[in-house]
Amino acid sequence: MKLSSLLTPERILIDVREKDKNAILTYLVNEIGKIGGINDVEALNKEVMDREALGNTGIGRGIGFPHAKSDHVNSLQVLLALPAKPIDYGSLDGVPVSIILFIVAPKDGDNNEYLHTMARISRLLGKSNVREQIIKAKTPNEIVNIVADNEA
Amino acid sequence: MKSLNKILLNLDAAVESQHALDFAVFLAKNCSATIIAVNIVNKNVVTNLARFSDNSIAEIEVELEENGWRYLYDAEEKAKSQEARIVIIQEYGYPEQALPKLAAEYKVDMIIIGQNPQIRKDVVQGKIAEQLIEHAPCAVLVVN
Numbered sequence: 001m002k003l004s005s006l007l008t009p010e011r012i013l014i015d016v017r018e019k020d021k022n023a024i025l026t027y028l029v030n031e032i033g034k035i036g037g038i039n040d041v042e043a044l045n046k047e048v049m050d051r052e053a054l055g056n057t058g059i060g061r062g063i064g065f066p067h068a069k070s071d072h073v074n075s076l077q078v079l080l081a082l083p084a085k086p087i088d089y090g091s092l093d094g095v096p097v098s099i100i101l102f103i104v105a106p107k108d109g110d111n112n113e114y115l116h117t118m119a120r121i122s123r124l125l126g127k128s129n130v131r132e133q134i135i136k137a138k139t140p141n142e143i144v145n146i147v148a149d150n151e152a
Numbered sequence: 153m154k155s156l157n158k159i160l161l162n163l164d165a166a167v168e169s170q171h172a173l174d175f176a177v178f179l180a181k182n183c184s185a186t187i188i189a190v191n192i193v194n195k196n197v198v199t200n201l202a203r204f205s206d207n208s209i210a211e212i213e214v215e216l217e218e219n220g221w222r223y224l225y226d227a228e229e230k231a232k233s234q235e236a237r238i239v240i241i242q243e244y245g246y247p248e249q250a251l252p253k254l255a256a257e258y259k260v261d262m263i264i265i266g267q268n269p270q271i272r273k274d275v276v277q278g279k280i281a282e283q284l285i286e287h288a289p290c291a292v293l294v295v296n
Contacts, residue, residue, distance in 0.1 A: 054236075055187075055237045059241045092188060092239060092241070092258050093258065111222075115218055115222050116218055119220070123217060
């Protein structure tokens with residue numbers, strides 16, 4: 001499945017104003033919970049936080065890539081968020097994060113689909129011109145189009 | 153000896169890569185270090201596969217990327233199960249060039265790679281460990 005078909009406009013959050021990394025991650029878990037596909041938002045939030053404690057998901061170049069496979073997720077969910085200001089994420093390269101791509105999947109679900117999606121995200125955000133376009137985007141629909149145009 | 157805070161671990165399809173992972177997890181756990189596990193989509197491998205495949209370069213790259221994420225995901229699960237800290241990333245390029253660059257960028261204390269001793273005798277493949285040792289800004293551990 002293409003990333004552009006997973007990243008629908010309601011899964012793209014622009015101008016997120018939570019004050020720090022943990023607050024943003026909790027916000028993202030809650031937003032995914034509202035969309036659906038999550039059976040226990042609080043438990044998922046704890047898993048995401050526990051995952052961060054075992055290794056930061058700030059992968060450098062201004063990208064946060066929180067991800068988890070969980071018993072509290074019913075189906076693969078992807079959400080993209082742009083903080084209002086780059087946030088201190090404790091990333092590998094120390095660069096504050098401007099784009100967060102959040103992916104969660106069922107623990108016993110299709111591992112291929114999960115890895116396929118992670119690969120597509122990595123490929124897309126590996127392109128500096130795409131990152132710049134996404135950061136400058138003003139609307140979710142604009143980002144949907146950027147993703148669709150740049151997806152292999 | 154200074155403390156060991158960050159370990160850059162190269163993960164690929166080689167069996168020795170799994171031995172390197174075991175070593176990295178052991179060190180990370182005992183030294184409270186963080187493993188930065190990287191899979192490099194090797195441009196040489198892409199070019200070589202393209203010569204013998206009906207698939208396009210883009211299709212080969214996608215396949216290698218997905219395989220790479222599988223190694224990274226498995227490594228993450230193993231590290232998590234042993235409560236070792238880990239970060240996973242994927243890069244594109246040539247391992248002998250990308251690894252020293254990443255080591256400098258992330259200020260790592262050690263690079264760990266797995267490589268078959270027979271491969272090290274190969275003129276092309278063998279140069280990865282050799283060049284890495286020559287150019288790395290930190291200690292390099294090659295695991296058989």
